[in-house]
Amino acid sequence: xxxxxxxxxxxxxxxxxxxxxxxxxxxxxxxxxxxxxxxxxxxxxxxxxxxxxxxxxxxxxxxxxxxxxxxxxxxxxxxxxxxxxxxxxxxxxxxxxxxxxxxxxxxxxxxxxxxxxxxxxxxxxxxxxxxxxxxxxxxxxxxxxxxxxxxxxxxxxxxxxxxxxxxxxxxxxxxxxxxxxxxxxxxxxxxxxxxxxxxxxxxxxxxxxxxxxxxxxxxxxxxxxxxxxxxxxxxxxxxxxxxxxxxxxxxxxxxxxxxxx
Ligand SMILES: [Mg+2]
Numbered sequence: 124x125x126x127x128x129x130x131x132x133x134x135x136x137x138x139x140x141x142x143x144x145x146x147x148x149x150x151x152x153x154x155x156x157x158x159x160x161x162x163x164x165x166x167x168x169x170x171x172x173x174x175x176x177x178x179x180x181x182x183x184x185x186x187x188x189x190x191x192x193x194x195x196x197x198x199x200x201x202x203x204x205x206x207x208x209x210x211x212x213x214x215x216x217x218x219x220x221x222x223x224x225x226x227x228x229x230x231x232x233x234x235x236x237x238x239x240x241x242x243x244x245x246x247x248x249x250x251x252x253x254x255x256x257x258x259x260x261x262x263x264x265x266x267x268x269x270x271x272x273x274x275x276x277x278x279x280x281x282x283x284x285x286x287x288x289x290x291x292x293x294x295x296x297x298x299x300x301x302x303x304x305x306x307x308x309x310x311x312x313x314x315x316x317x318x319x320x321x322x323x324x325x326x327x328x329x330x331x332x333x334x335x336x337x338x339x340x341x342x343x344x345x346x347x348x349x350x351x352x353x354x355x356x357x358x359x360x361x362x363x364x365x366x367x368x369x370x371x372x373x374x375x376x377x378x379x380x381x382x383x384x
Pocket of ligand 1: 144328330
């Protein structure tokens, strides 16, 4: 069945749209601070989040405050630090073990800064409950050195683990909690607020961490991988431009427009 045909079920059942941000809704940029959601993409998300029978949740490795500032869609649910923190309406969740480990994470952030400061193009981004080491702008020859610095730090702080993403190494609390558990929590939270039949859940994501979400939602959601890579998702889109187009179509479909063309 084509993706659009599958998504038409949302007209009857209602919709929960869960999506990653970087590489999915917005193109990946050299400096993470420069990332932007296009005006058009934001307007589409606002339309979806406002719809009486739809809910929108944004799931990202970024910190919750940064995520909200970048997305700015009222009434969307937000999951930051790969789901270690979740906010929606009056609901606030911060993983208690992760909160307890934040002093350790601060010390680790200092160590990481000290050990990487001599390399140009390397950026340490503290996110509260996790810390990222970005190397998109660094000389590729230093990447093995960066990896061993991070490995050494984690050996001394076994309560943390390393997660490798696109040109980023992330240190986070070693917990049985990731995007997978977070998206299920988010989906249940959002579904409860919708009346009637079980809403159609859709998850879109472009990175390794999103595979965790695809696995957790198998059989429960329409999973869409963005970009080229091996994936367990049933559907695939080329990039943020294709995502924007699909979401515009979906908003039209939910609003009852004739989208059969
Ligand atoms: Mg991403």
